[in-house]
Amino acid sequence: MVEWNEMVQLMIDWIDADLTAAPTLLRMSEQLGYSPYYCTKQFHALTGTTLRDYIWMRRISRAALELRDTDTRILDIAVKFGFSSQEAFSRAFSKAFNTTPSAHRKAPCPIPLTIRAEVFTPYHYLIKERDKMREVHLQEAEIKLEVIPAHKFIGIWDLASHNYAGFWENGHDCDEISGTLESMSHHTLAGQLGQTAGWFYKNGQKGYLYGIPVSSDYNGKIPEGMECRDIPESEYLVFFHPPFDYLKDNGQVMRTVEQVAWNYDPKVMGYAWDEETKQDYQRHFPEGYGYAVLRPVRKLTGNEE
Template structure:
């Protein structure tokens, strides 16, 4: 039933593997064993865009990051990502972002980059492999202390939802939000991982947030539809699981960490929760970092 999720993910992998020399649709279809027409139809069905548009959007977005982060010549960047000339890159860049490559390099601003499509999830993997699944013992969540300095957080706070799936299902465009935040990744607060989710409390109600932590003195542009909030310096209890196989173990790892995080009593470590003016953070980078829930704490008052 979900065979095409995996097939289309293979196509995405081939595209992102080398954007300058992407295999032709004919080559991809021969590898997958289906007609070019059927492959492109399924790609459009699962990603919401044609294969040609996906390649174009990924090329122009990766070129934008090169312009922002390197001193490479614009012509060299154009060639690297499959554009026939500097002029061709400029036309595509203006069409996508309403700014020239030269102007963007001189003054980078938030732009809606196209992010990599992910259509083969842990759910699809479970369906495919359920007859082969074996019980895997995962280690218990580690608990440690981390101090995060005062900073600003740019993003979206939604009090109507309380988890990742509900958040994106409540009118927020995942591709647009994530792509725009990716264009701001060079502003990420040092020591943090970039795009971050989490929870906040408003009038006793728990909501969900998504955005990026930046330095306390950030005074740049705030993307349309997002807000910026100041977050005080704080210690956090970090409930952490190290890197894991996303497709195989994601659900179990998240359950293991969150079960501990939401039931833990910090008094055993001399702390109490401090979530009235601060927010909880959720770090999810399976193969590079792992998974963690961070909850702000403060020292228990000293009894006289």
């Protein structure tokens, strides 16, 4: 029932709007017009976790970011996120992340944060709107050049996957990987958006990658199951669509951009593709950045033109 995907997403939105004072189950059920029991049952069915556990893990994950990014006292963070004492917070933190709050503050390391759940997607929106006629006005993909400095990329390279959906269906745990990378967001390469997907090439075969770009001098811990690779500086052709409505236009925007990106001839700009030792990137942040495919290029020499 697609309506429940939308209603559970509303519950998630209400909770995440203020994790320090999340609305009660009773209040949310009254707003949705269903019994508390039925709301919790549907929440568990769609998210795979209980409402109580979701709120608990989102709070402790947000607290972990405050430990990392602020100088606020551990006791004050504990109270802010609903723990009765610093000791209770420390027990919960250790249970969730196998380290203590004080140890994590002194030496932040990758930990599997619980990220915001998404149960109402463009697919569900299209089902909901299938009987409605809607004229879509989207612009053509823009093309521009961008230089990305030398950096390291921490993540997973999977030759057996070729796109975002296929990657997660190929045995990779989306919640664990995304949560762990979120805990490393303070290391993100300057000017980049954080968690990044894309494509790579090995012996003529194209695979899919997912991870986070970090500075070239990064020497911190590499999460278990991930690699760290050096990516040289390069110019990239960026095929780009500005911010859009994710639920309504995501599929069409991605098709529009990728149609241009995979069929473009860089010779018209005096370039050739340079993907053998580098990798392509996706930037997908619909309401803030938009969508882009980035392909590395090199300038043509006189003999090649």
